[in-house]
Amino acid sequence: EDQVTQSPEALRLQEGESSSLNCSYTVSGLRGLFWYRQDPGKGPEFLFTLYSAGEEKEKERLKATLTKKESFLHITAPKPEDSATYLCAVQVHGQNFVFGPGTRLSVLP
């Protein structure tokens, strides 16, 4: 069965305190791994797609990396506006995905 787990469930950081979020997956054949950001009361917003081990993508203070079993979302010098829930999803077939439960990030000023 295809599964996606994320850790930690919640993370509180001080502004400027860098950290990483983890997404681990068990799928029969990874086609793509996607990261989304979700603000309270809103739908998820697409951030990155990664396709092969060793691949990296960056956007502002965020950098996503991929290995054969997991992906990391590194947050460098976060700001309060980075507070959100971060979801990862694996593409299993066609345009269908399995989503992880998310990591709720709080960045305190």
Added chain:
Amino acid sequence: DVKVTQSSRYLVKRTGEKVFLECVQDMDHENMFWYRQDPGLGLRLIYFSYDVKMKEKGDIPEGYSVSREKKERFSLILESASTNQTSMYLCASSLPYRGEEGYGYTFGSGTRLTVV
């Protein structure tokens, strides 16, 4: 600005009512999806559609049905609402998979449904 619009942000319905959740996208996307989101469970796929008049069951279709009469509109129907269907419902759309790289979804803002 392209978007996916869900007709209601908040709904309160009574047990046994028939409930319609509407979703419209203006991006000419072939694919549309309905998910529900519950704390600790992540997003779970209810139904999806890859074309007009086409529908496929997702992981948790029981108690739900869908309708896609036009490309831009995908409706989720709760035939007889129950309290365990209280949840956040998210609609999404995407371009079709063409055998190479996949596409990220564009999500609506969600409908928070409470069944009492």
